[in-house]
Amino acid sequence: MSGFVIGQRDIRARLPHRFPMLLVDRVVDVVPGERLTALKAVSCNEPWYEKLGPETPDEDFGYPKSLLVESWCQSAGVLATWDDPNPDVLDGQVMLFGGMTGVEFHRPVLPGEVLEHRVRLDRRVDDTVLFEGESRSAGETVMTVGRIVMAFRPAEALRPPP
Amino acid sequence: MSGGASPLAGHVEVLPSDDGPATEARFAVGTAETVLPGHYPGFPIFPGVCLVECAHQSALATVPDGAKGAELEAVESTRFTGPVFPGDTVDISLGWKATGDGHWQCRAKLTTERGNAASVRLRFRTQETPEAAA
Numbered sequence: 001m002s003g004f005v006i007g008q009r010d011i012r013a014r015l016p017h018r019f020p021m022l023l024v025d026r027v028v029d030v031v032p033g034e035r036l037t038a039l040k041a042v043s044c045n046e047p048w049y050e051k052l053g054p055e056t057p058d059e060d061f062g063y064p065k066s067l068l069v070e071s072w073c074q075s076a077g078v079l080a081t082w083d084d085p086n087p088d089v090l091d092g093q094v095m096l097f098g099g100m101t102g103v104e105f106h107r108p109v110l111p112g113e114v115l116e117h118r119v120r121l122d123r124r125v126d127d128t129v130l131f132e133g134e135s136r137s138a139g140e141t142v143m144t145v146g147r148i149v150m151a152f153r154p155a156e157a158l159r160p161p162p
Numbered sequence: 163m164s165g166g167a168s169p170l171a172g173h174v175e176v177l178p179s180d181d182g183p184a185t186e187a188r189f190a191v192g193t194a195e196t197v198l199p200g201h202y203p204g205f206p207i208f209p210g211v212c213l214v215e216c217a218h219q220s221a222l223a224t225v226p227d228g229a230k231g232a233e234l235e236a237v238e239s240t241r242f243t244g245p246v247f248p249g250d251t252v253d254i255s256l257g258w259k260a261t262g263d264g265h266w267q268c269r270a271k272l273t274t275e276r277g278n279a280a281s282v283r284l285r286f287r288t289q290e291t292p293e294a295a296a
Contacts (some may be wrong), residue, residue, distance in 0.1 A: 021200035021209065028278040047196050048167040060166035064233055066215040067169055073211075089202045098208040105234065158207060160247045 002070045004028045004039075007092075012076050016094075020047045022077060023071035024117075035133075038075035044111035047151035062108035068115070068135060068143055073097060073150075075117040076131040080150055093152045098128065102146020113137045127152040129147045169212055171196045174254070184250045188249060189293040191246060208246040210262035210280065217270035217282040218255045218273045225286075229258070229266045232286035238267070243278040264288045 005027045006014075010026050040062045052060060077095055081151040086092045109115065115135050122130040129150045133142040171194060177186040191208050199207040205232055218234055246252060254270045267284045272279045 016202045018203050020201040021197050048169055052167060054167075056165070062166060064167050064169055064215065065237075066211040066218065069214070069237070070209065070211040089205055089207075097242055099239070100237060101239045103237040107237065158205075158245055160245070 005030050011078065013025075015074055015083055016089045017074060017089045021070070022074070023067060024074045027075075027078060028116075030079065033121060034091075035118070036075060036079035036080065036082075036157060038117045038119070040071045040075075040115045040117065041135075042109055042111050042113050042115065049074065049111070058110075059108060060094055062112055063110070063113075065105050065143075067090070068071070068105070068109060069100070069103060069145075071115065072117045072119065072133070072135055072143065072145060073148055076119045076121075076129075076133075076148055076150060079119050079121060079131075080129045080152075087157060088162070089158065091155050094155045096151045096153055096157070098149035098150045098151040100145070103148075104144045107140065108143050109137060109142050122125075167210050168215060169186040170215055170219065174223055174269055176220070176223045183226060183258075184224045184230055185256050187216075187223065187256065188253065189220075189252045189270070191218045191248050191250045191252060191272050193248040194293070196249065206248050208248065208275060210240075210242045211244060213252065213272050213280045214282055216252055216254060217256075217268075217272065217280075217284060220256055220270060221258075221284055221286070226258050226260075226266070226293070228260060229286060229288055231289045232245070233289075234267055234284060235265070235287040236255075236285040238283040240280060240282045242278075242280045244274065244276060246274055246279050253277060261285075 006027045027038045082144045103143045164284045176184045253273050257269045268284045270282045
């Protein structure tokens with residue numbers, strides 16, 4: 001696992017997300033237009049754990065499922081924009097999270113685990129891209145993703161109302 | 163109830179109901195929300211997954227008597243239909259139903275003053291499922 005395809009420098013040149021919401025650490029495999037595998041190490045130093053006190057039971061240290069989804073989606077975003085990255089959400093075509101179906105969580109993920117997000121590009125229809133895949137840790141599937149929909153829209157679509 | 167790790171700094175507020183179980187909740191998106199500096203720098207937008215988290219926490223806060231101890235098993239579906247910005251208040255309407263074998267479904271509709279923001283369908287599993295007992 002020592003080799004990787006791209007690390008933080010290149011990931012930051014592809015995704016607009018930053019601390020504490022940049023949830024992809026490295027990309028270890030990619031077939032452009034087809035599939036990508038990315039790693040994300042879960043740490044108790046992430047801000048979501050800051051408020052948990054000494055009485056917190058072990059199970060409450062589970063990584064937030066919503067962020068597990070976000071981390072997987074960011075990996076999908078790296079694949080979707082592999083040939084034409086745009087890390088600027090204020091300009092050009094930006095990638096929007098359109099929706100998801102059939103996302104199942106199989107067991108909690110705890111600090112110290114390294115998630116391996118496996119993303120497959122299912123279909124691209126006009127400005128919409130559909131993905132499927134799973135996340136694994138320690139040889140186990142922790143989440144399956146039936147379908148994630150990403151849509152590319154002009155940056156103006158995100159502007160707040162005047 | 164939802165005392166675990168969460169990307170939300172603020173708290174979901176369940177609105178009291180005059181007749182029957184609560185079905186309405188509210189989340190105020192403060193400018194100090196933890197995620198905003200990184201989503202995105204200089205252009206804060208409340209992430210879609212945080213709307214799912216709002217639905218999740220609202221569901222846990224309104225869980226029906228028969229579903230106590232329920233745990234999120236799946237996001238059955240979600241559609242994001244409008245961006246949410248710091249300063250917005252998200253109104254959340256919830257509907258629970260038992261789907262058998264210890265499973266429960268919670269549908270949530272999230273809106274802001276500009277209209278629909280997301281619709282979310284979550285599946286929960288209670289501790290006492292046949293699979294868990296096997």
